[in-house]
Amino acid sequence: MHGxxxxxxxxxxxxxxxxxxxxxxxxxxxxxxxLEPDSALDAINAALRGLPADAGEQVYADAxxxxxxxxxxxxxxxxxxxxxxxxxxxxxAAGAPA
Amino acid sequence: xxxxxFRDHAWQLVHEPPQSPALHMALDDALLDEVSAGRRGPTLRxxxxxxxxxxxxxxxxxxNEVDMEAAxxxxxxxxxxxxxxxAMFIEPGNTITWSVFxxxxxxxxxxxxxxxxxxxxxxLQALGELGVQAWYQPLNDIASPAGKIAGAAQARRGRAVLxxxxxxxxxxxxxxxxxxxxxxxxxCDKGTPSAAKRVDPLRSQTGLAREAIIAAFVDxxxxxxxxxxxxxxxxxxxxxxxxxxxxxxxxxxWTALVP
Numbered sequence: 001m002h003g004x005x006x007x008x009x010x011x012x013x014x015x016x017x018x019x020x021x022x023x024x025x026x027x028x029x030x031x032x033x034x035l036e037p038d039s040a041l042d043a044i045n046a047a048l049r050g051l052p053a054d055a056g057e058q059v060y061a062d063a064x065x066x067x068x069x070x071x072x073x074x075x076x077x078x079x080x081x082x083x084x085x086x087x088x089x090x091x092x093a094a095g096a097p098a
Numbered sequence: 099x100x101x102x103x104f105r106d107h108a109w110q111l112v113h114e115p116p117q118s119p120a121l122h123m124a125l126d127d128a129l130l131d132e133v134s135a136g137r138r139g140p141t142l143r144x145x146x147x148x149x150x151x152x153x154x155x156x157x158x159x160x161x162n163e164v165d166m167e168a169a170x171x172x173x174x175x176x177x178x179x180x181x182x183x184x185a186m187f188i189e190p191g192n193t194i195t196w197s198v199f200x201x202x203x204x205x206x207x208x209x210x211x212x213x214x215x216x217x218x219x220x221x222l223q224a225l226g227e228l229g230v231q232a233w234y235q236p237l238n239d240i241a242s243p244a245g246k247i248a249g250a251a252q253a254r255r256g257r258a259v260l261x262x263x264x265x266x267x268x269x270x271x272x273x274x275x276x277x278x279x280x281x282x283x284x285x286c287d288k289g290t291p292s293a294a295k296r297v298d299p300l301r302s303q304t305g306l307a308r309e310a311i312i313a314a315f316v317d318x319x320x321x322x323x324x325x326x327x328x329x330x331x332x333x334x335x336x337x338x339x340x341x342x343x344x345x346x347x348x349x350x351x352w353t354a355l356v357p
Contacts, residue, residue, distance in 0.1 A: 010237065011184075014162055030159035030356045032184035034210065034238075036254055041157055041356070075182075075210040076237050 003089030007033075011076030015085040019053040029085070033077035040072045044082060053090055057083045102203045104220070104322070110329035111316065113144040116190065119151035119175045124342035126197055126260055127180050128335055133199040134256035138335070142319060142326065144312060145195040147188055150174045152277055153264075155183040155251065159356050168276045178353050179262075183238055183251035186264045187274040191308060194300070194315070197262040205259050211236050214250055217261035224318035228304045228311065240265070247299045267308050268298040 003015045011033040018026040027048045035041055047067025048060065060083035068074075087093035117125070122145055132138035152174055154163050160176070163185045169176050188195070198217055205213040215234045222240070225232040235241040240248035240263070248265035274280075274297075300311060320326040331339075346352050 014159060016159070016162075028159065028356065030157055030162060032155050032158060032182065034182035034251070035157060038156055038180075038182075073210070 001089045001091070003085045003087070003093075005081055005085040005088060007076060007078055007081035010078065010081065013077055013081045013085045015082070015089040017048075017086065017089050019090070022053055024048055024051050024053055024086075024090075027086070029082055031077065034073075034075035035077065036073040036075075037069065040068055040074075043067045043069055043072075048082075048086060054092065057087055057093070059083075060086045100203075101206060101208075102201060104204070105324055107140040107201065107204075107323075107325070108327070109319070109323055109325040110139050110141045111144070111326045112141055112329050112331060113312075113316075114146065114331060116146040116148035118148050118343065119153065119177045119188070120343040120347040121339060122147070122195075123153070123177050123179050123347040124339040125331070125335075126262060127342055127346070128339040129197070129199055130180075130253065130255050130258055130260045132335060133201070134258035136257070138199070138332075140201060141197075141199045141329070142316075143197040143199070144316070145197070147190040147193075147195070149190065151186075151188045152176045153186045153188060154178050155185065156180055156253075157182050157356060158185060160354050161357055163279055165277055165279060172273060172277060174277055176353060177347055178355060179251070181251035181253040181260065181262065184249060185278050185280075186249065187269065187278055188264070189270065189273075192266075192268050192270065194265045194267050194308060194312060195263065196315075197260060200259050200261065202254060202257050202259050205254070210252070213252060213259070214238055214261070217252070218250060218263070220319050220322050221263070221265075221315060223322060224315045227318060228306065228314055230300065230303045242299055242303070244299050244303075266297050266299060267311070268301040271297045 001017050005013050011031055013031045016028045017024055027045050029044050044064050047063045061079040064079040064082050152164055164176055218234045222232050230242055232240055232242045238250045239246050248263050250263040253260045
């Protein structure tokens, strides 16, 4: 399942994921944003894995924020933007999955 | 904390004959380490491309961004760079690409936008002197009245920051659209008319050859910042970059790191 969200004033956040047993089983966040350190991308993916597949935006955004390594810097991507792309991939939000 | 400025450093210029896309990725990786470790001084590196390439950003999905079949058909090498940002379509002679390797204290304490603006200032002046009105357009573009003309990306590592930029000189937009999966919506958003066969803001607005524009850029950098002594790659730098090109940047595992 695939969802995209253009962060206002930022870059495109893309989420590809698979759901199994009502939870997010596999997830890949990608896009033309900037992250320091670059390992923060794996941390974001790991933070989303295992979350319920029917949660609200805040649950996903909080998980992403909590999962980021200390001192991470985000440019063009936000936890809220990731959460919206996740919800779009899950078919839970406005903006139909591509 | 006192930030240093361009003028506080003895800049060096590296402008080598054409090199492969994978070696260019590797040179940015290796020279960032060299400048961070203090083994190399602050450097402006101008790229010459030996072959066509698609360069995707560190966090982009290979499958989502590139039509691999079209890339193969056109003989285009697909590589992933160490910095974030978007995909670039390169053919030798069609873009102007450079890297600035700066001491981190030039951007320490600056936000991302301020750091991009700072690193683009000299080239905006150079464009102005060539009669091309251009400005930094957040987050990471350089724009002119005709639309986006360049994209920049930064990566910070240790004591150094890399700021590299690709500028359109004369792009075959039709071919680019075959290879890159760019939605028409995004293309319009970037100010590039989707029907255009070529995107040639620099060529058409300056009437200058690509080499002459590069020479003007170098001249502006030198006048504005001082120094810029001609330099070459050291043997150990080239050896490390060649090893990285082979083991990392030509490795499908790295290219498909985000599949």
